[in-house]
Amino acid sequence: MKISDIYYCRECRVSHHRVIKDLKNSFLEKPSNLRGISKTDMSILEDYARKNVIKKPAHIVSLSRMATDRSKEWENGRRITVSFLGGSKAVKDRVIRHAKTWMNYANIEFDFTTRKTPGDVRIAFEKKSGSWSLMGTDILSEDKTVPTMNLGWLTPTTNDDEYSRVVLHEFGHTLGCIHEHERPDNGIPWDKPAVYAYYKDSDGWSKEEVDEQVFSKYDRSMIRANKLDKKSIMMYEVPEELTKGDFSIEGNDFLSEADKKFIAKLYPKK
Numbered sequence: 031m032k033i034s035d036i037y038y039c040r041e042c043r044v045s046h047h048r049v050i051k052d053l054k055n056s057f058l059e060k061p062s063n064l065r066g067i068s069k070t071d072m073s074i075l076e077d078y079a080r081k082n083v084i085k086k087p088a089h090i091v092s093l094s095r096m097a098t099d100r101s102k103e104w105e106n107g108r109r110i111t112v113s114f115l116g117g118s119k120a121v122k123d124r125v126i127r128h129a130k131t132w133m134n135y136a137n138i139e140f141d142f143t144t145r146k147t148p149g150d151v152r153i154a155f156e157k158k159s160g161s162w163s164l165m166g167t168d169i170l171s172e173d174k175t176v177p178t179m180n181l182g183w184l185t186p187t188t189n190d191d192e193y194s195r196v197v198l199h200e201f202g203h204t205l206g207c208i209h210e211h212e213r214p215d216n217g218i219p220w221d222k223p224a225v226y227a228y229y230k231d232s233d234g235w236s237k238e239e240v241d242e243q244v245f246s247k248y249d250r251s252m253i254r255a256n257k258l259d260k261k262s263i264m265m266y267e268v269p270e271e272l273t274k275g276d277f278s279i280e281g282n283d284f285l286s287e288a289d290k291k292f293i294a295k296l297y298p299k300k
Contacts, residue, residue, distance in 0.1 A: 048171055050093050054079045055170040056100050059108075063101040063167070071096055102166025102206045106297050109139040110204070113149030115177055120186040125153065128197035132205060135290045136297040140201070148174040151204055157182050160233075161196055166206030179204065195283040198263045205293065210265035214247045215258055219274040228272060261286035 056063045057079045074092050077083045084090060114122050126142050150169055154177035163179040164172060172178050179200050225244060229235040260279050267281035
């Protein structure tokens with residue numbers, strides 16, 4: 031595949047205010063998303079999450095710090111409703127088919143039943159917005175009138191492997207999976223000048239946006255999987271043109287064996 035044919039998912043970053051709101055919803059969904067915090071911090075979080083009270087300005091700083099250390103996982107067995115904001119029946123049917131693949135391994139239900147009220151996940155097909163999804167429980171903080179996921183380049187004529195790649199990847203984010211290339215142990219020898227130039231030309235990204243979307247790494251404490259999985263559906267394709275030496279990672283269209291084992295451990299079936 032030519033480098034010009036590669037399309038990437040853009041990870042969503044949110045405002046300081048939203049980060050704290052996301053923390054609240056993550057905690058209310060699954061209290062164990064906040065692990066190892068002190069009794070003082072737990073008291074601050076309980077006041078905010080359950081009573082919507084922040085007693086001192088300094089507590090905002092504490093909440094912001096806690097937000098960076100949380101997981102975004104759903105309660106096991108959760109039913110997550112999904113609705114569409116546009117899109118043809120042919121496209122929606124194919125999205126549904128591929129998204130449900132995750133349900134073969136995870137004790138999570140994606141409910142695509144047509145309803146009058148917006149779903150938890152709301153999928154748009156804005157061509158200029160590319161492909162992206164909010165992460166895990168962060169979708170609960172988003173206004174119900176706007177999308178939590180966009181599948182911008184899928185059309186009725188897009189080949190099925192591309193549907194599989196894009197839909198599985200974005201619904202992986204919905205389940206709380208991070209980009210595999212943002213692990214601290216990714217081992218990718220990026221040629222940074224080449225990467226900056228590529229994304230400026232292909233997506234119009236600034237240097238800061240490339241740093242945020244490509245080069246940023248999660249703290250090791252946020253990583254649940256044991257080791258890097260180059261075949262993961264959550265791994266970016268890494269062309270040799272953007273690295274030093276002859277390093278590259280091929281694209282993946284389907285769930286890897288490690289993906290299946292990881293999501294089954296995260297959301298175990300009873």
